[in-house]
Amino acid sequence: MKIGITEVAARAEVSEATVSRVINRRAGVSAKTREAVERAMAELGYERTTRGQIVAVITPWLSNPWFADVAELIEAALAPHGLKGVLCPALPGGIQEREFVSALAEHGVAAVVFLSASNTLDDPDPETCEILAARRIPFVGVNGGFEGHSMPVLSTDDVMAAELAVDHLWRLGHRRIGMASGPVGNRPADRRVDGFADAMRRRGVDDPSSLVMRQYYTIEGGQSATAALLGRGITAVVAASDFMALGAIRAIRREGLRVPEDVSVVGYDGSMIMEFVDPPLTTVRQPIDRLAKEVARSVVALVSGRGVPAGELMFSPELLVRSSTAAPKA
Structure with missing residues (x-):
């Protein structure tokens, strides 16, 4: 029956x-x-139908091609299951994000995906996820979750990403490697800094924290951080995002230096467009295809009333070597 x-x-x-x-x-x-x-x-044993239901994808920086690419892949993975993805651009932890969630909950949204939104902050506004929890609206986090809430979290291994970048530069012969990372309190940025510091210590660098500059995940942030690092004699930069890497290249050139002849640069995220910048950017790529599919799998299961494993599932990144890195000058 x-x-x-x-x-x-x-x-x-x-x-x-x-x-x-x-x-x-x-x-x-x-x-x-x-x-x-x-x-x-x-x-x-009643199962909710998923046909025609809305899944909100809350994400910052749609001007950044990486976020646009991931959001598009999530939408595409949800569509065969009758779920419609809706993009909600909002700064992490801001009022707009909370207002999006309140409005969506009022209109009966099926689920919410936090794509590097307030789920990446150390001290987010608890009201955002409490609104969803009170309505039993399932939510999924990409690259971070909310403490105190059982939810699927799908993340790229940031510590491994830092190790891949440092190992590549070290093998080329660089010893003064700096890092331009995101702001303090952003969990992925903090993890990348920890991974960078561990990778440098394992290679005999005594004080790797002196080679880290924290700034915003923007071109201007990367430029500012790299300008400070150049004053510390670095020959290579590990950037915490591809946009920051573009800012690093700008800072290096404004000092009359060349990439990679004078200073090498490694980005992070792996947006396809970085293959076509000048020079093509060496970067650590997040596996967005696998991330998006796993996000969709979790959302479909939760919306249908089936259980999913809670906790964080880590995905391994990969290094894409292009023309922005080379051996340092003798």
Whole structure:
């Protein structure tokens, strides 16, 4: 026998309208009633339909091609399951992000994907995810999760990424390697800095923290950080994003130096367009195809009421060697 909302309503002793509101995760249902309906659905084996449901992808920096690429891949992976991805650009942890979540929850969104949004911050506004948790709207994090909430988190191994970049430059002969990383309190940036420091210490560098500059994930941030690093005699820069790497190249050239003849540069993210900049950028690529597919898999399972493993799943990055790195001058 096919289980419908009539059977669920009878088991939970509520109206069919109430069951509908719970299924569509709308407001106007008490936590106790919502729990009773969810329990009845589980007991009867009722499965939510996914057809036509909205999945919000909250992400910053759509001007950055990496975020646009990942968001597009997530949308494409959700579509065959009847789910429609909607992009919500908002600065991490800002008021706009919370307003997006509040409005989406009110309109019965099926799930939310935090793509390097407030889930990457050390001390995010707790109200953002609490709104979703109260409505039992599932959410997934990319490159970070919310403490105190059981959720799937799909991340690139930032420590391994730093090791790949340092190892490449070290093998070329560089010993004064600097890092231009993102701001303090951004978890991926903090992890990359930790990975960089560990990689340098293993190679006998006593004080790698003196070779790290923290700035924003922008071209200007990379330029500022690299200008400071050049004053410390570095011959190579590991940037925490491809955009920061472009800023590093600008800073190097403004000092009358050349890339890679005088200073080598390694980026991070692996956007396809970085193959066509001047010089083509050596970068550590995040495996966005596998990330997007796993995000979609988790979302589909959660929306359908099936359990998924909680905790963080790490994906291995890969080094793409191009023309922005070379052996240092003798």
